[in-house]
């Protein structure tokens with residue numbers, strides 16, 4: 001048995017443990033936070049609490065109760081001493097889609113960005129400690145290519161600590177599973193860009209001109225991850241259009257009813273299906289949830305101060321302004337996420 005001296009007691013308020021990152025966080029932050037959650041809950045007996053409008057606060061439950069740290073309030077700093085934490089070229093499971101260096105990217109300073117909360121320091125990443133924490137557990141990322149990116153990063157972060165014969169990667173349909181065999185730990189990705197069923201569910205061929213979504217159907221996806229110990233969802237970019245075709249009935253059946261529904265209403269319908277499923281099927285004492293909504297779109301060079309209507313090609317520096325929301329962000333979507341997650345938390349407790 002691993003020693004869990006300060007192991008946190010299950011959250012007394014079910015669903016109080018939903019981690020919602022409602023702000024415009026660069027998605028990498030979520031990986032960082034997840035690592036931190038996983039560490040701190042074990043190492044220092046730390047618990048996350050947050051309010052549904054904004055930030056996650058980390059509150060020590062052992063030690064000095066007055067010290068707390070808002071992990072969402074911080075900035076990216078340059079750190080070439082301890083970063084990068086892994087080398088893309090050396091990662092056994094790096095995906096070509098994400099392999100910038102392999103395909104010739106020269107500026108690699110983006111790998112030296114470390115998230116620095118204003119109020120505290122994060123512990124240095126330790127792959128062994130993370131695997132220990134994931135022993136006999138499933139960590140599942142569900143969503144679109146942003147979450148797949150997060151998942152690949154997480155796999156690359158830990159896989160170097162595992163010898164070749166003790167790890168595996170396996171794909172079955174929409175689910176891809178990395179296993180650290182000795183730990184019986186798995187880190188998985190499930191493709192579901194709209195969370196609910198849609199005509200974009202094929203893990204490879206999903207770029208279709210007319211997006212059709214079954215806003216009331218999620219079981220086909222959810223049965224693959226309902227029993228996970230950690231669930232990290234994301235869904236936003238695939239909803240960025242003015243309306244979507246909603247299907248009542250099933251794909252391929254002749255009596256299906258199609259109707260155009262506008263944003264953000266259609267997003268809200270899907271998110272409610274998702275949260276209803278979680279409420280009924282996921283045990284809040286066992287499973288920790290994370291939800292990533294908005295992510296920056298970085299499509300226009302104007303955001304970097306170039307005004308001639310170009311895209312982000314060649315931009316290598318961060319936007320330094322703290323609290324910058326990003327040109328593609330949609331406050332209406334944020335309100336929906338706040339409401340649905342807020343309700344889920346309340347209903348669960």
Ligand SMILES: *[C@@H]1O[C@H](CO)[C@@H](O)[C@H](O)[C@H]1NC(C)=O
Pocket residue numbers: 051052053054055
């Ligand atoms: C939620 O957090 C924000 C930012 O930290 C704070 O200003 C606000 O008062 C909090 N709201 C509640 C209800 O705790």
Ligand SMILES: *[C@@H]1O[C@H](CO)[C@@H](O)[C@H](O)[C@H]1NC(C)=O
Pocket residue numbers: 080081
């Ligand atoms: C880190 O960056 C600084 C400033 O750019 C540079 O002077 C130093 O040589 C770098 N150190 C390493 C180990 O790359």
Ligand SMILES: *[C@@H]1O[C@H](CO)[C@@H](O)[C@H](O)[C@H]1NC(C)=O
Pocket residue numbers: 126127128129132
């Ligand atoms: C990483 O974590 C393992 C397991 O908890 C521990 O034995 C090891 O000392 C840690 N390594 C560092 C560099 O902190």
Ligand SMILES: *[C@@H]1O[C@H](CO)[C@@H](O)[C@H](O)[C@H]1NC(C)=O
Pocket residue numbers: 136137138184185186
């Ligand atoms: C291995 O991990 C799975 C979760 O991924 C768990 O259900 C199972 O009980 C674990 N096996 C053992 C022998 O603990």
Ligand SMILES: *[C@@H]1O[C@H](CO)[C@@H](O)[C@H](O)[C@H]1NC(C)=O
Pocket residue numbers: 172173
């Ligand atoms: C793939 O997943 C399906 C459905 O969950 C399951 O029935 C099947 O056994 C899996 N196949 C492999 C090779 O794991």
Ligand SMILES: *[C@@H]1O[C@H](CO)[C@@H](O)[C@H](O)[C@H]1NC(C)=O
Pocket residue numbers: 241242243244260262
């Ligand atoms: C639905 O979206 C399409 C493409 O974004 C647009 O051309 C069309 O006008 C929209 N229809 C309605 C009813 O808003």
Ligand SMILES: *[C@@H]1O[C@H](CO)[C@@H](O)[C@H](O)[C@H]1NC(C)=O
Pocket residue numbers: 010012014283284285
């Ligand atoms: C979760 O834990 C609480 C307190 O230990 C318990 O009362 C409740 O029944 C548990 N819920 C589930 C779904 O197991």
Ligand SMILES: *[C@@H]1O[C@H](CO)[C@@H](O)[C@H](O)[C@H]1NC(C)=O
Pocket residue numbers: 300302309327328
């Ligand atoms: C975002 O930038 C694009 C391209 O410059 C511009 O057309 C669009 O109006 C901007 N959107 C917002 C919300 O500022």
